Amino acid sequence: ICSGMFSIALWNKKKKILTLARDRFGEKPLYYGWVNNDFIFASEIKAIKTNKSFNNSICKNSLDQYLKVNYVPAPFSIYKNIFKLESGTYIEINKSTKNFGQIKKKIFWSLESSIKNNKLSTIRDESYIIKKLEKKLIKSVKSQMLSDVPLGGFLSGGVDSSLITALMQNENNQSIKTFTIGFQDKQFDESIYAKKISNYLGTDHNEIIISDKDCRDVIPLLPKIYDEPFADSSQIPTYLICKVA
Numbered sequence: 001i002c003s004g005m006f007s008i009a010l011w012n013k014k015k016k017i018l019t020l021a022r023d024r025f026g027e028k029p030l031y032y033g034w035v036n037n038d039f040i041f042a043s044e045i046k047a048i049k050t051n052k053s054f055n056n057s058i059c060k061n062s063l064d065q066y067l068k069v070n071y072v073p074a075p076f077s078i079y080k081n082i083f084k085l086e087s088g089t090y091i092e093i094n095k096s097t098k099n100f101g102q103i104k105k106k107i108f109w110s111l112e113s114s115i116k117n118n119k120l121s122t123i124r125d126e127s128y129i130i131k132k133l134e135k136k137l138i139k140s141v142k143s144q145m146l147s148d149v150p151l152g153g154f155l156s157g158g159v160d161s162s163l164i165t166a167l168m169q170n171e172n173n174q175s176i177k178t179f180t181i182g183f184q185d186k187q188f189d190e191s192i193y194a195k196k197i198s199n200y201l202g203t204d205h206n207e208i209i210i211s212d213k214d215c216r217d218v219i220p221l222l223p224k225i226y227d228e229p230f231a232d233s234s235q236i237p238t239y240l241i242c243k244v245a
Contacts, residue, residue, distance in 0.1 A: 004143070007043055007085070018093045024109045026074070026087025029227070033082035033100075039093060045227035048082060056080050070231035075100075078228045141167040152177035152245060155203070157193025169201045178203040179245050181237040184211050208244050210237065 002008065005027035010019040020041060022030045032041035036053050048054065056079040062072045074084040083100060085091060088109035097103060123129060141164060145151055153165045155178040168176050178198050182191030191207055198205035218236045225239060 009041065016094055019090055020085055020093070021090035021108070022085045022087055024088045030085040031077060031082055031227075032085060032091075033077070033079075035081075039097070045077065045079065045082065056082055066229055066231075072228050072230070137163070138167055138171070142171055145171060150177065152179060153203075154178070154241060154245070155180050155194045155197060155205070157190055157195075157197055161194075162197045165197065165203065166201055169203055175202055175204040177206060177245075179206045179208070179241050181241045182207055182209040184209060206244070208241065210240055214240065 002021075002023070004023065005025075006021075006023045007028040007030035008021050010021075011017075012019070018039075020030060020032060022028065029043050030041065031043070031045050031048060032039070033048075033056075034040070035048070035051050035056065038051075038053070040048055040051060042048050058078060059076065059080045062076045062078050065076065066072050066078070072078050072084075074086045077084055081100075086107075089105060089107050091106075092104040145168065151168065151172070153161065153168055153176060155161050155165050157180070165176070165178055178194070180191050180194035180198075183189040191209070195205065195207065215236050218239055221239075222235070226235065
């Protein structure tokens, strides 16, 4: 059983079949496709582009989708004949597979079907649901805290990161490290909320205040950092906070 984030490749020696699978929510990327007549796959397009024969052109349909929704949706990528495996899906490929249309694809998990098949969806006791959710979250956070290096968390002061940080700190005897990005421009700065949460939880807080110049300096690096264009403005502060952490 695979739990959490993953992208895996399994080769069946007897049947000569390759299986590629991606985790339920698509946290771990998995790209695949054809470079000339060779099938190729990797967790990053950057790896695929190291193939000496790579000369795949930009896919105009993907570019059109990017301009509409601000990212390139699966199963497409920004390049022709290179695709993203959808979340909760696996595919099977053999020697006779020559193009995308011949690939055998199967969805092994979807949020919609999970909700429909879950008995919890018919329960109206709010307190029971909250306790059940808390147990699930604690179990998930604890599983991610198995590490031989120091643990830390990104804390924005919002509901999601504050909840995860609270559960992390509750499971740790020492103060966990938290990191937040602040902006010199106060109309965008939310670091004050992160600091309040940190003080309340007693974390070892690290606050990084960045300037307009810090953000601009990252822009030339974006094509090397990310595999495809996407228009989420948080990509710049996310890179900066990861670099500091």
